[in-house]
Amino acid sequence: MNEIFEKEIKTILKDEYLDFMGSLQLPPVKAFYLNPLKQDPNKYLNQQYIQPHPVVQGGYYFDYEKYPLGKSPFFSCGLYYIQEPSAMLVAHFLDVQEDDYVLDMCGAPGGKSCAIASRLGNQGLMITNDINTLRAKILSENIERFGLKNTIVTNCDPIQLTKVLPEFFDKIILDAPCSGEGMFRKDDQAIETWSPQKVQECAHIQRQLMDAAMKLLKPGGILMYSTCTYNTKENEEQINYLLKHYDCQLIPLRRSHGMAPGIHMDEAIRLYPHRYRGEGHFIACIQKNGQSSTKKYKPMKASISKQNQKLVNTFYQEYLQIPTPHYLYDNHNHIYALLPQFPDLQGIRILRNGLYLGECKKNRFEPSLALALTLTQKDVKQFYRFHENDPEVKQYLHGEAIAGTNQKGYGVIFVEDYPLSFYKESQGLAKNLYPKGLRR
Ligand SMILES: C[S@@+](CC[C@H](N)C(=O)[O-])C[C@H]1O[C@@H](n2cnc3c(N)ncnc32)[C@H](O)[C@@H]1O
Secondary structure: OOHHHHHHHHHHHHHHHHHHHHHOOOOOOEEEEEOOOOOOOOOOOOHHHEEEOOOOOOEEEEOOOOOOHHHOHHHHOOOEEEEOOOOHHHHHHOOOOOOOEEEEOOOOOOHHHHHHHOOOOOOOEEEEEOOOHHHHHHHHHHHHHOOOOOEEEEOOOHHHHHHHOOOOEEEEEEEOOOOOHHHOOOOHHHHHHOOHHHHHHHHHHHHHHHHHHHHHEEEEEEEEEEEOOOOOOOOHHHHHHHHHHOOEEEEOOOOOOOOEEEOOEEEEEEEOOOOOOOOOEEEEEEEEOOOOOOOOOOEOOOEOOHHHHHHHHHHHHHHEOOOOOOOEEEEOOEEEEOOOOOEOOOOOOEEEEOEEEEEEEOOEEEEOHHHHOOOOHHHEOOEEEEOOOOHHHHHHHHOOOEEOOOOOEEEEEEEOOEEEEEEEEEOOEEEEOOOHHHOO
C-alpha cells in the first residue's frame, strides 16, 4: 500500500484507521438490485443465498461463491444488475420522478443508469454517456439487457452536451472518474496505479465535469456527485468549489447503517468498508438554486422510409400482439423506437437511440435482442418457456438450435416469465438468434 495514501487515510480516520486497514483483508461483498420493469423478479431467486439490503429498495447482498448470479440465465434476461453495494446508494438517494429528464455523465458500465432509468416512466428520459468508446458499448449492452426504452446512450465528452442541451436536465449523476481508493479491496490494480499525481489528475477532470454539470442542470435541478475514493481533494474540496462558484446548496443525505458524514460536511456521506457493508464511496447531493421552467427544445425527428416502415409493420402483425411503435427512426436500415420527448442531439455520437428494434435487410425485418428483452408472453404469438436449469436454456445460450414443435417464423424463448431472445423456427428446429458475442 502506498505510504502517502496510508498517511492520508490515517489523518482522516484517526482511531478507526486500524479497523479500516483490517477490513481490507476481508473478501469484498457483492450485491444486486432487481429490475422493477420485470414482473415479480424475486420469485425464482434462491432466497437461501440472498439477503435484503437494509435501505435500498429491491437491493440484496448475495453469496457469490455459493450463488454465482452472474452466470444464471436470469442475468441474461435482465432480472437484476450486479452492483457494488456502496455504489448502490447513489441511485437510492436520488429522488426520481417518473417524468424526469436525467443525465448520467460518466455512465459506464451502467449500474446507476439502469437503476434510475428503470424507475422513470415512459414520459421520462435518461441520457447516459461515457467518453470511452469501449466502455460506452458495454453500457449500451447493459441498457439493452435491462429492457429500457426511455434511454439514449451517447459516447462523447460531456462538455459537448452543454452546447446542445443547456439547462435541460432535472437530475444529473456525476459518478466521476477518480483515484479509486475505495476499490483497494476489490481490485489490486487500483492499489498499484494509485499515486498523488493520479489524485491531482482526477481532481482536474472532476472540476471540468462539475462545471459542465452546472451548465446542463435546470435551475432547481439536482446533481448527485459521487466517487469511489476517500481523499478530500476529489470529494469535499470539489463540493466546496461548487458551493463557492455557483448558486447552489447542499441537500443533506440521511445516514444509517454505518454511513459516515463527509469531512466537515455533515450533509454528504462517506462509506468505509469497516463501517458499512460495501467497498467505499463518497456521495453528495447539490441543488442548483432557481425556479425550474419547462424549456422549449427541438425534438429528435422520427423518420423511416415507406419500404422499411412496411417491413416493420409486417413483422409486428405476423409475430407480435402489440402495435408498431409510433416514432421510428431509421439509421441506415437499423430501426429504433424513439419516444416523443427525445431531444435532437445535433452532432453528438449516439450509440443507442431508445429501443433498437432490429434491421431491415434483404427485404425483411430481423428483430433484435433488445426488442426481445422488452416483451412478455402476452406480447408474442409464439414462444417457448423453460425453467432456469432446463438443458435447452444452456444449449440456447451456448448458441445451439433447439428442437421445436413445428412453429413457423419468429418467436421468443422465455426462462420462466422472462424473455431471453428471439428464435426463428422452420422444419421443427428453432434456430439460434442469440448474438454471437454474448454466447457462453
Ligand atoms: C466510476 S466510473 C462510472 C461508473 C458508472 N457510473 C456505474 O455506476 O456503472 C467512471 C467512468 O467515467 C468515464 N470517464 C472518464 N473521464 C470521463 C469524461 N471526461 N467524461 C465522461 N466520462 C468519463 C470512464 O470511462 C468511466 O467509465
